[in-house]
Amino acid sequence: MVTRRAYSLYHYNYWFSQIPKHFNPTTRRNVCTSIHSQTLLQHYPNSNPKPLFLDVNSCFSIFDCQIFHTKLIKCGNYNDGFIGDQLVGLYAKFGNLYGALQLFDEIPNKDLVSWNSIISVVSRNRDVGKSYSLFCRMRREMGLNPNEVTLISLLPVFANKQALVEGECVHVYAVKLGFLCEAKVVNSLISMYGKCCAVYAACQLFEAMSLRNLVSWNSVIAVHVQNGLSEEGIYYFNNMRMAGINPDRTTIVTLLQAFGDLAAIRPGRAIHGYIIGSGFSLDVPVGTALISVYSKCGSLDASYELFLEMNNPDRITWTAMLASYSMHGHGREAIDFFNLMVKKGIRPDHVTFTHVLNACSHSGLIEEGKMYFESMFKDYGVTPRIDHYSCMVDLLGRSGLLDEAHELIQGMPMEPNAGVWGALIGACRVQRNIKFGREVAEILFALEPSDPRNYIILSNMYSAAGQWKEASEVRALMRARGLKKDAGYSYIEHGGKVHGFVVGDESHPVSKQIYVKLGELIVKIVNAGYVPNTEFVLHDVDEEVKKDMIYKHSEKLAIAFGILVNDTGIPIMITKNLRICGDCHSAAKFISLVEKRAIVVRDSKRFHHFANGLCSCGDYW
Structure with a gap:
């Protein structure tokens, strides 16, 4: 027997797809609702879906959502699973995750669609613990087996090193329930392992796939590029072409990142030619990636020419060009470009200011750096983050203002991390202040005992000063902790x-x-x-x-x-x-x-x- 939920979803989506697309979205929804309501009433005379859909479409705030919730309770539709799922989605849409979870617990007849909806909602909020807890509750309390939608909704939230164990558990479920034959599930697993830096596991899954689609190839290419294995990513791209799979925009953007990391300008130019010859529009993602490639390959002029060719570059594109000036040490040009960006009505964000402060640091523009740091919140409403403090510590310290840099750290509204202290010890190395450098190094050894860079910097400071005994002691400490210096290439x-x-x-x-x-x-x-x-x-x-x-x-x-x-x-x-x-x-x-x-x-x-x-x-x- 077809349930009311299935019948309702099927017919609503069907009629929505039949309405001409030149109608605006509101008109399409209203027409669809009217037709759908009459059809649904013929099969379920006791239901009254029309007010439901009209109210859902009219919810534009959490206040509207609460009014709709009240109406549902009054009309007796509150316990309907289909309506409850929609209401849960509305609460989540307007940022009230607590309300969504509370309402979900009150729904009496939760089915797999209900569980998938709430898992998806929580996953989008990047709550690893709550997402996995809901998944386990679904299995334990309801005895429901996940489907591919469950797994695809759940896996993205585990895309970091700390959640690798949970991701592996979901992988086990996928194996037990036979979902490894579903390309979408395997693609999600590949992406999850890649973002957890488990490249080998991602490659094993990819190689075991019997049928690979474009998303599969894009995923395995991205896995390698994201983990600094750009040459291997290019190898998979070449194999993809030999398999007869044509790239899309996602492939192109990932490939451009690989060429930028390798500073391989000739392949970058070849891909640029391919983009033009294949009819790809120079949209914001592709254009921004090309700007980054030319910049990373040392061709700042080519980056700027490409920027001028783009139609309506957004904040990300402007910031990418600003980052190019910063990376090349053109501090004055970066400041001029930032001022032009603001004049054009592009509002800077925290990433933009990171590159502005970096540009000032690379060029020794102390007063300008201080001015932009102070104006972040005052003029643009951007609260300084820890990266901005790190830039300022680097700017002040390498300019010889070590005491001022240290005072800035002590006055930070958040706890300074290893990046901030690392900027200070780097400044101590430049200024040859071994005594202060030793104190900062001790803090870094406590924060990051397994990072060899901090030991190397201190050892190098001693070596440059001819203090070979102290340098040897630091190296011995590294060996005792099983640490090795990264080789220079x-x-x-x-x-x-x-x-x-x-x-x-x-x-x-x-x-x-x-x-x-x-x-x-x-x-x-x-x-x-x-x-x-x-x-x-x-x-x-x-x-x-x-x-x-x-x-x-x-x-x-x-x-x-x-x-x-x-x-x-x-x-x-x-x-x-x-x-x-x-x-x-x-x-x-x-x-x-x-x-x-x-x-x-x-x-x-x-x-x-x-x-x-x-x-x-x-x-x-």
């Missing part, structure tokens, strides 16, 4: 491939030629006035050994390779996973002078554009 794109180098690397196929070219470069820049700065060799060895070690840094190897394989006049683009060292920064300036080559280095924080013996950062980084 430098990457350069050539011949459609990304070539990676580490310090003293001899694994490259043309390694001999690279070292010959590097030797020639060292001779030239020494004759031009370059003096190796061996304080960046963090080992207590002889001076000549230090020089030999510093000559083989990954940045210098990548630059030598770039000069070896690229024609004169082509800028050399290097990407580094850590901060560029001071000696390599100095060497790059001299190489740009003697070779008359433009060199661009993107380190973990910002860009350095070297030309004619100078750097765009003005030696301030």
Whole structure:
């Protein structure tokens, strides 16, 4: 027998789909309600659905919702499951999650649709504990088995490391109930595992799929790109094309992120051409992703040209362009762009101000940074968050105002996190204030005992000051806690491939030629006035050994390779996973002078554009 719920939903949706789409939504709902009411009354004479639908459509606030709730109680429809589900959805829609849950508990005849509705509502509010608790109640108290809608509604809320265990439990249910043959469920599981950094589990699920759709491919590509495995993401994209699956906008945006992370400008340009040739409109998501790619590949001018081509860029696009100026160290230009953004009527948000403050920090614009920090709430109603305090601590500290930076931390309205203290210890390193740096390091060791970066910074400070005993003690503490330093890598794109180098690397196929070219470069820049700065060799060895070690840094190897394989006049683009060292920064300036080559280095924080013996950062980084 067809239930009233099923009949009601079917006919309402059917008539809604039949009404011409050029009618506005309100007209379509009213016409649909009128037709649907008459049809439903013929089959269920005792029901009166018309007032119900009209009242639902007229609810525009929590107050309207409460009036509707009162009417339902008076007319006796309060216990109807279909009506109760709608009312639960209304309470959630207007932000009253407590009211929605309370009403849900009062509904006497809850079925699977009711449980799916409330699980979906709670999941959208990112409440991991409550979502999983409802799921368990449904299984335990009602004896109901979840369907694919239940799982698809539930899995997104577990998309973080802390909820991986709950996500795995839902995976077990999916296996037991045979839902792994449903592509939508598997796609949700892949996405969940990817956001929990469980890449291997996501790949296993993908490889086991018998029928993969576009969403499946997009999910596995995104899993790798989101976890810093951009090359693997591109590999899956190529396999997708070989499988005959054409990309959509989601694929394009994810792929552009991968090319930006790898600083691979040629594939980025190729995708740009594909977008134009395939008829994709340069909408906000695609255009913003392209702006980010060109910026991350060192081509700020191309980013700006693309920005000018876009129709009606929104706040996200403006912020992406602002972030590009910040990343390239163009503080004044970033401020001018921000002022233009406000003048155009685009209201900045907390992300916008993060990039503005970063731009001020990268350019040493102390007064401007203070002004924008103060104006956030006063002029724009944006409450400063912890990221903004971190930017201000970095700005003040690296400008030599360590005491003022420390006072700012002490006056924060929230508890300072490792990011804030990390900005302060970085400033202590720049200012060579070992005593203060040691105090900050102790705080960081307590906050993040498993983060090797804090130990490395303190050890490097001791090494640069020649305090080898203290540096050795910090390294010993790292070893005792099972921590290792992240290896420094430098990457350069050539011949459609990304070539990676580490310090003293001899694994490259043309390694001999690279070292010959590097030797020639060292001779030239020494004759031009370059003096190796061996304080960046963090080992207590002889001076000549230090020089030999510093000559083989990954940045210098990548630059030598770039000069070896690229024609004169082509800028050399290097990407580094850590901060560029001071000696390599100095060497790059001299190489740009003697070779008359433009060199661009993107380190973990910002860009350095070297030309004619100078750097765009003005030696301030």
